Amino acid sequence: MNIDLHTHLLPGVDDGSSDVEESLKILERMKSGGVERVYLTPHLYSPRTPTDIFAIKESWRKHSASLNSSGVEVFLGSEIFLRPEVLTGEIISMGETNVLLVELPTDARPHYLVEAIETLQKRGFKIVLAHVERYGFLFKKSLLPFSRSKLEDEVFRLKDMGVLFQVNWDSLKDWRTVLLLEKRMVETIGSDKHHNSDGRGVIDFSSELASQFINDYYL
Numbered sequence: 569m570n571i572d573l574h575t576h577l578l579p580g581v582d583d584g585s586s587d588v589e590e591s592l593k594i595l596e597r598m599k600s601g602g603v604e605r606v607y608l609t610p611h612l613y614s615p616r617t618p619t620d621i622f623a624i625k626e627s628w629r630k631h632s633a634s635l636n637s638s639g640v641e642v643f644l645g646s647e648i649f650l651r652p653e654v655l656t657g658e659i660i661s662m663g664e665t666n667v668l669l670v671e672l673p674t675d676a677r678p679h680y681l682v683e684a685i686e687t688l689q690k691r692g693f694k695i696v697l698a699h700v701e702r703y704g705f706l707f708k709k710s711l712l713p714f715s716r717s718k719l720e721d722e723v724f725r726l727k728d729m730g731v732l733f734q735v736n737w738d739s740l741k742d743w744r745t746v747l748l749l750e751k752r753m754v755e756t757i758g759s760d761k762h763h764n765s766d767g768r769g770v771i772d773f774s775s776e777l778a779s780q781f782i783n784d785y786y787l
């Protein structure tokens with residue numbers, strides 16, 4: 569199944585789509601690109617984009633039927649900013665499965681990174697790391713070309729821990745994404761589409777670039 573795992577199309581809850589009409593327009597474009605299922609992943613615990621979990625659930629209750637009328641299957645999820653509060657607070661998994669989409673700060677490695685992921689895994693969650701290509705600190709040590717022998721690279725450590733990797737459609741040609749794809753370390757793709765005028769593309773599943781992603785085996 570062709571899945572866009574990462575979007576901000578739940579209306580009116582974060583820095584994504586502002587109303588249901590805008591989301592429907594984007595879903596229509598996604599459908600033309602061959603997308604069959606979309607996860608709505610509003611920010612949770614993001615320091616930059618604070619959100620209210622009650623508002624998210626309310627928007628989902630209100631809009632899920634009309635969004636599903638687009639002909640694309642739509643599920644609620646969230647993009648969880650990994651911080652210690654996540655371990656004690658309420659979270660939203662992907663379509664009520666045990667899968668969590670997790671993002672990290674982009675500027676510095678959180679000191680609790682491994683411990684927090686392990687804690688969530690021990691609770692039975694599968695972790696998908698959102699737009700892995702953005703986190704320079706995971707790649708820092710080996711530089712180009714990185715290799716499996718350079719185990720100090722933290723991307724390998726996370727992969728060995730069973731973390732699944734998501735990359736963004738618009739970043740498929742970035743050097744970090746290219747390296748991850750070469751190493752077959754990427755499981756899934758998302759558009760991270762926010763709204764109509766964000767300049768981000770929608771996934772074209774007829775392209776060779778996107779056809780390599782088998783998105784649904786873990787969902």
Ligand SMILES: [Fe+2]
Pocket residue numbers: 574575576647760
């Ligand atoms: Fe996002």
